[in-house]
Amino acid sequence: xxxxxxxxxxxxxxxxxxxxxxxxxxxxxxxxxxxxxxxxxxxxxxxxxxxxxxxxxxxxxxxxxxxxxxxxxxxxxxxxxxxxxxxxxxxxxxxxxxxxxxxxxxxxxxxxxxxxxxxxxxxxxxxxxxxxxxxxxxxxxxxxxxxxxxxxxxxxx
Numbered sequence: 001x002x003x004x005x006x007x008x009x010x011x012x013x014x015x016x017x018x019x020x021x022x023x024x025x026x027x028x029x030x031x032x033x034x035x036x037x038x039x040x041x042x043x044x045x046x047x048x049x050x051x052x053x054x055x056x057x058x059x060x061x062x063x064x065x066x067x068x069x070x071x072x073x074x075x076x077x078x079x080x081x082x083x084x085x086x087x088x089x090x091x092x093x094x095x096x097x098x099x100x101x102x103x104x105x106x107x108x109x110x111x112x113x114x115x116x117x118x119x120x121x122x123x124x125x126x127x128x129x130x131x132x133x134x135x136x137x138x139x140x141x142x143x144x145x146x147x148x149x150x151x152x153x154x155x156x157x
Contacts, residue, residue, distance in 0.1 A: 007113075008029045008032050008121065010025075014029075014124050016129065016131065016135075017132050021064075024067065025128075028064070029120075031056070032113060032116055034053070035109060035116070036113050036117075039108070039113055046107070046109040047107065050101060050109055054098055058094070061090075061094065068128070069084055072131060075138060077131055078134070082127075090119060090123075097115075
C-alpha cells in the first residue's frame with residue numbers, strides 16, 4: 001500500500017478564529033488531499049473516483065458558502081457582496097468543470113485538484129481573513145481567549 005501524500009497541511013495561519021469556518025476549511029483540505037491521492041493519471045480510474053466524489057464536494061461548497069454568507073449578513077460585514085461574488089464565480093467554474101466532465105470532455109483529476117487547492121488557499125488567506133479580522137473587531141472576547149458574538153455585539157453595529 002503506498003503512503004498517502006499530503007499536498008496541503010492545515011496550519012494555524014489558515015485559521016479564521018471562527019470554529020465552524022475553521023472546521024469546514026479543515027474538511028476542504030482533507031478533500032483536496034484525498035483528490036490528490038486519487039490522481040493516478042489513469043483516465044478511467046480518475047473518472048470513476050470523480051463521479052463519486054463530486055457530489056460530496058458540491059455539497060461541501062454549498063454548505064460552507066451558506067455558513068460564511070449567513071455569518072456575514074448577521075454581522076453586517078461590509079465586504080459581503082464582494083465575498084458572495086467570489087463564491088458565485090467559483091461555483092460557476094466548478095459547475096462548468098462538472099458539466100465538461102459529464103459530457104466526456106477532457107478532464108484530469110490533478111488539474112481540477114490543483115485548481116481547487118489554489119483557489120481555496122488564496123480565498124482563505126485573503127478574503128476569509130478579511131471577514132475574520134472584522135469578526136474579531138466586533139466580537140466579545142471570552143475568558144478563555146475565544147470570541148463570541150453576543151446580542152449586544154450585533155446591536156452595536
